[in-house]
Amino acid sequence: MNKKKMLSAYTIVFIFLLVTAALTWIVPQSVVITNDSGTQEVIYNAIFGANGEVIRDAGAQPAGLWDVIMAPITGFQNAGPVSIAILMAGAFLGLINSVGALDAGIGGLLKRYTGTSLIAILMFVFAVFGSVFGFWEEIPAFSIVIVPLFVLAGYDVMTGLAVLFIGATAGNMASVVNPFSVGAAIGAIGNPELSLGSGMILRMVIFIAMYLVGVIYVIKYANSVKNDKAKSVVADIEVNTRVNEEGHELPELTKKRFWSIMVLVGIIVLLILGYMPWYVVELDGGKTLQDVINAPINFIASIPVLGNLSGLKHFTPFGDWYFGEFAFVFLLGSILIGLINKMSEEEFVKEFANGAKDLLGVILVLSVANGISVLMGSKTSGMSVTFVYWIQTALQGIPSWAFSIATVAAYVGIGFFLQSTSGVAGITMPILGAVTMALFQGSDIGATGGQVMLISAFTVGINFMCGIYPGASTMGTLELFHVPYDRYLKFTLKVFLPMLVVGCLIISASQFLGLI
Numbered sequence: 001m002n003k004k005k006m007l008s009a010y011t012i013v014f015i016f017l018l019v020t021a022a023l024t025w026i027v028p029q030s031v032v033i034t035n036d037s038g039t040q041e042v043i044y045n046a047i048f049g050a051n052g053e054v055i056r057d058a059g060a061q062p063a064g065l066w067d068v069i070m071a072p073i074t075g076f077q078n079a080g081p082v083s084i085a086i087l088m089a090g091a092f093l094g095l096i097n098s099v100g101a102l103d104a105g106i107g108g109l110l111k112r113y114t115g116t117s118l119i120a121i122l123m124f125v126f127a128v129f130g131s132v133f134g135f136w137e138e139i140p141a142f143s144i145v146i147v148p149l150f151v152l153a154g155y156d157v158m159t160g161l162a163v164l165f166i167g168a169t170a171g172n173m174a175s176v177v178n179p180f181s182v183g184a185a186i187g188a189i190g191n192p193e194l195s196l197g198s199g200m201i202l203r204m205v206i207f208i209a210m211y212l213v214g215v216i217y218v219i220k221y222a223n224s225v226k227n228d229k230a231k232s233v234v235a236d237i238e239v240n241t242r243v244n245e246e247g248h249e250l251p252e253l254t255k256k257r258f259w260s261i262m263v264l265v266g267i268i269v270l271l272i273l274g275y276m277p278w279y280v281v282e283l284d285g286g287k288t289l290q291d292v293i294n295a296p297i298n299f300i301a302s303i304p305v306l307g308n309l310s311g312l313k314h315f316t317p318f319g320d321w322y323f324g325e326f327a328f329v330f331l332l333g334s335i336l337i338g339l340i341n342k343m344s345e346e347e348f349v350k351e352f353a354n355g356a357k358d359l360l361g362v363i364l365v366l367s368v369a370n371g372i373s374v375l376m377g378s379k380t381s382g383m384s385v386t387f388v389y390w391i392q393t394a395l396q397g398i399p400s401w402a403f404s405i406a407t408v409a410a411y412v413g414i415g416f417f418l419q420s421t422s423g424v425a426g427i428t429m430p431i432l433g434a435v436t437m438a439l440f441q442g443s444d445i446g447a448t449g450g451q452v453m454l455i456s457a458f459t460v461g462i463n464f465m466c467g468i469y470p471g472a473s474t475m476g477t478l479e480l481f482h483v484p485y486d487r488y489l490k491f492t493l494k495v496f497l498p499m500l501v502v503g504c505l506i507i508s509a510s511q512f513l514g515l516i
Contacts, residue, residue: 016369091330092355165474240480
């Protein structure tokens with residue numbers, strides 16, 4: 001009897017692309033302009049002309065065959081920075097796998113920690129990553145390490161994926177100090193009384209709650225699978241575990257393998273240093289913690305010969321890193337792995353290329369997924385602006401007691417059309433910030449307190465949708481392990497929905513609990 005097979009990630013994402021193209025025939029576009037007062041304003045049913053002028057009553061702008069086929073190509077071009085970052089991470093992981101360092105390190109972890117401890121520790125790490133710098137696009141690269149770890153520990157592929165996706169979503173929904181969501185929202189609202197520290201206690205409470213809900217769910221599932229493999233959500237299908245489970249003996253942790261693992265640890269430390277928003281911590285004398293963290297680098301760069309030889313004069317300061325720097329540390333790590341293990345030039349190039357090749361499928365899925373964004377439009381023009389306009393218009397008549405729940409729901413809807421947190425913040429916060437000010441001006445928490453609730457509603461709602469949306473990172477990772485999207489969705493909704501409800505309840509009760 002033939003089992004019904006789920007469509008591949010490529011096909012699912014392309015279907016979404018076709019649906020988006022069909023919508024362009026009936027949904028008018030809109031644009032975002034900066035008016036005379038310096039605030040952003042949405043012009044409904046309008047497009048930008050060739051010279052940047054606003055053309056009103058333009059109606060729908062249908063996408064034809066050319067547009068549909070070109071969208072993934074344009075999406076690939078737009079995804080250049082994240083694509084090279086993923087390829088470099090794949091190349092590094094291919095090298096470290098080829099020398100047996102990863103398996104040896106996993107063996108060491110399994111001897112020292114139980115599976116439950118591993119789940120709790122790693123989920124906390126990824127939740128912190130999400131809360132600090134919006135960890136998501138990096139998931140495909142990390143999955144190559146994390147998923148095999150849990151398979152070797154006696155769990156299933158979905159356990160490893162859950163540690164990554166649920167951990168990251170918990171952190172993203174809280175976004176305690178995430179400059180790409182909270183920082184962007186504060187900047188877009190334009191209230192001088194708001195800072196990245198505003199509402200931090202509320203966001204920390206949300207973080208703890210999200211993490212606990214997520215980790216309890218994953219541990220319960222993982223333990224049930226370990227006791228009975230038939231309880232795995234992918235038990236009846238063939239998945240790619242990326243390990244040889246039958247007779248797989250973990251290699252010895254030799255000196256070379258130990259130092260190879262230390263390279264991976266060093267990469268993680270550098271990424272934390274690079275992505276952490278150190279500039280939000282202000283010190284005496286007008287300096288920030290970012291100045292202190294980067295002082296050694298700046299000192300070396302100031303030495304004439306050494307500064308030129310090292311190239312540190314052009315170093316991107318810690319705290320300002322992006323995908324280019326992400327790719328750099330993995331490329332540097334690859335070179336160090338080759339040197340530590342005394343690999344020949346031929347062997348190094350072969351394993352480097354094979355590692356990058358393993359993630360090529362992720363890049364292709366990413367390209368088609370970004371093609372959807374091309375057809376939807378940008379944060380300043382297109383259908384995406386229209387959908388955001390409709391949702392935020394519906395919110396303006398909501399009473400204050402229901403505002404937080406309605407706003408979370410609105411951002412869940414907005415997240416279906418536009419996943420860029422900074423882009424959504426730029427479009428919606430100027431208007432919803434003003435709506436919030438009017439609703440809470442005479443309340444006990446005041447306008448600023450209401451806007452703090454708005455920001456948390458924004459991060460909870462938009463990142464809930466990001467967790468279930470068939471975007472590039474999600475579909476690329478699932479394709480990597482041959483896990484159908486419907487299985488992933490069925491599994492994650494069981495925890496993401498309770499997380500969403502908990503987030504709504506905390507935000508709604510925050511003004512009564514003294515969290516703002």
